[in-house]
Amino acid sequence: MSIDEQLRLHIAEQLAGHFKGEVIGPDHAEYDRARLIWNAMVDRRPGLILRCTSTADVVAAVNVAREHGLPPSVRCGGHNVAGKAMSDGGLTIGLSGLREVTVDPERKLVHAGGGCRLGDVDAATAPHRLIVPAGIMSETGVGGLALGGGIGWFSRKHGLTCDNFVSLELVLASGEVIEVSQESHPELLWALRGGGGNFGVVTRFTFRAYDFGPMMRIGVSVYEPAEAAAALRGYAAVVPTLPRTVGWHAALKHDMPALPFVPPECVGKRLLMLVSMWLDDADDPGGAELIGRLCEIGQPCIKASTVLPFAAGVQRLIDTEFEDGHRYYTKEAHVADLADDAIDKLVAFWRDMPMEGEVEIIGLGGAIGDVPEADSAFSNRGYLLWLNFAMRWDDPADDPDYIGQTRAIVGDLAPWTGRGVYVNMLNFDELDRVAEALGGPEKYAGLGRLKAAYDPGNLFRMNYNIPPLAG
Numbered sequence: 001m002s003i004d005e006q007l008r009l010h011i012a013e014q015l016a017g018h019f020k021g022e023v024i025g026p027d028h029a030e031y032d033r034a035r036l037i038w039n040a041m042v043d044r045r046p047g048l049i050l051r052c053t054s055t056a057d058v059v060a061a062v063n064v065a066r067e068h069g070l071p072p073s074v075r076c077g078g079h080n081v082a083g084k085a086m087s088d089g090g091l092t093i094g095l096s097g098l099r100e101v102t103v104d105p106e107r108k109l110v111h112a113g114g115g116c117r118l119g120d121v122d123a124a125t126a127p128h129r130l131i132v133p134a135g136i137m138s139e140t141g142v143g144g145l146a147l148g149g150g151i152g153w154f155s156r157k158h159g160l161t162c163d164n165f166v167s168l169e170l171v172l173a174s175g176e177v178i179e180v181s182q183e184s185h186p187e188l189l190w191a192l193r194g195g196g197g198n199f200g201v202v203t204r205f206t207f208r209a210y211d212f213g214p215m216m217r218i219g220v221s222v223y224e225p226a227e228a229a230a231a232l233r234g235y236a237a238v239v240p241t242l243p244r245t246v247g248w249h250a251a252l253k254h255d256m257p258a259l260p261f262v263p264p265e266c267v268g269k270r271l272l273m274l275v276s277m278w279l280d281d282a283d284d285p286g287g288a289e290l291i292g293r294l295c296e297i298g299q300p301c302i303k304a305s306t307v308l309p310f311a312a313g314v315q316r317l318i319d320t321e322f323e324d325g326h327r328y329y330t331k332e333a334h335v336a337d338l339a340d341d342a343i344d345k346l347v348a349f350w351r352d353m354p355m356e357g358e359v360e361i362i363g364l365g366g367a368i369g370d371v372p373e374a375d376s377a378f379s380n381r382g383y384l385l386w387l388n389f390a391m392r393w394d395d396p397a398d399d400p401d402y403i404g405q406t407r408a409i410v411g412d413l414a415p416w417t418g419r420g421v422y423v424n425m426l427n428f429d430e431l432d433r434v435a436e437a438l439g440g441p442e443k444y445a446g447l448g449r450l451k452a453a454y455d456p457g458n459l460f461r462m463n464y465n466i467p468p469l470a471g
């Protein structure tokens with residue numbers, strides 16, 4: 001499965017003339033940049049990167065992969081924490097040349113290339129006062145995020161990104177290109193809504209879009225460590241009562257970044273931040289009143305309500321905080337009960353944690369749970385709150401200790417966390433949880449049967465794999 005010099009030359013010759021993208025081997029000037037991904041803990045050296053510019057290029061790359069028995073990794077934004085985007089010695093199909101976005105404002109449809117980042121989509125939709133519900137920063141890839149689900153500020157109102165698929169252009173393992181929609185391939189659409197990159201390479205997504213913006217009202221309240229537990233108790237009591245027009249999240253930050261509303265004396269300090277988003281008209285007085293009220297929870301040291309451009313402002317607030325190239329270790333857990341004891345454990349962990357980054361409590365629920373469990377591969381929709389440990393450091397010597405501490409706190413919180421996990425956040429040490437993330441053995445078996453129909457040789461296995469299942 002690894003590519004030596006002879007095979008590299010052979011593939012380059014095979015592609016000459018009809019592959020319009022770049023063929024990047026270890027001797028290429030771009031190689032070291034092209035193999036970098038978000039998580040510096042993953043340091044892989046692919047034998048060949050085929051950086052595609054079109055659907056035809058992706059077909060050529062998939063054909064080469066199949067003919068030479070090289071299960072390819074597929075790279076979109078490179079944000080997958082376990083480094084699924086990058087092959088180690090084998091073939092990587094890069095999609096950074098497929099980043100075109102076109103908006104059909106009349107029909108409220110958005111067509112996005114399979115290599116888009118979220119920022120590409122937001123930049124294209126903002127002038128039309130439209131949004132596609134997706135994630136919370138600009139650099140995450142649309143490909144991985146959407147195929148695994150896609151949570152973000154608008155999930156409570158409009159559901160997951162994958163709930164808003166209208167159709168997808170898909171390159172199958174056979175090299176055939178198909179258009180997947182509810183009308184043409186309902187089972188495959190069901191599987192692509194959460195089943196990740198198992199069924200082929202998506203070269204174009206068509207999403208439903210919604211009226212919004214361009215401005216968003218947000219509220220922020222910030223707390224010293226001594227006030228954090230009380231503020232989170234207030235949060236836990238109020239969050240279940242909120243309408244779907246509000247998203248509300250908590251971030252226990254190791255060091256507060258220089259955000260627009262943070263005074264210089266708070267930058268770099270360990271602080272809790274609650275962020276609320278009004279998901280409707282930014283000028284609505286009802287929204288301003290509710291966001292203002294949420295900022296009053298507990299005893300904040302800073303509170304502010306402001307209006308920011310969604311695409312160019314809100315979606316870029318945390319880009320530098322979670323930039324590429326650091327060592328990252330993340331763990332997600334769905335919260336069954338944000339009880340007082342759980343809050344105390346969480347706050348105690350945060351107050352001492354040596355690693356940078358943050359512990360996030362993400363307020364979801366709402367429209368995500370409107371979709372019945374059986375209607376998509378994405379599963380475990382019923383949780384109102386998700387927990388994410390997003391830990392960061394730079395010295396490899398700290399890996400065992402910091403990973404151990406993160407695992408330990410997630411273990412300690414087990415009495416309050418529920419079944420299931422977000423497939424897109426499974427780390428390298430959780431690969432035995434794919435079936436759980438995808439709804440359990442029965443649903444996973446159904447996905448396996450579809451996999452057998454569309455990718456019987458399991459060519460697309462460099463992902464959270466669903467092995468083909470006979471029958």
Ligand SMILES: Cc1cc2nc3c(=O)[nH]c(=O)nc-3n(C[C@H](O)[C@H](O)[C@H](O)COP(=O)(O)OP(=O)(O)OC[C@H]3O[C@@H](n4cnc5c(N)ncnc54)[C@H](O)[C@@H]3O)c2cc1C
Pocket residue numbers: 038073074075076077078079080081083084085095114115134135136137139140141142143144145146147148149150151152196197198200201202203322424425462463464
């Ligand atoms: C800083 C950060 C912020 C995040 N924020 C959010 C968030 O707000 N909401 C959320 O839901 N998730 C979020 N995530 C998690 C995110 O959904 C996953 O990391 C996801 O894998 C990222 O997609 P990507 O395209 O960047 O990943 P990549 O690492 O490029 O790809 C991951 C896998 O996706 C598959 N894939 C990607 N593109 C395609 C394609 N076009 N066709 C077929 N398969 C494809 C491949 O199997 C690939 O191995 C975040 C992650 C990070 C690191």
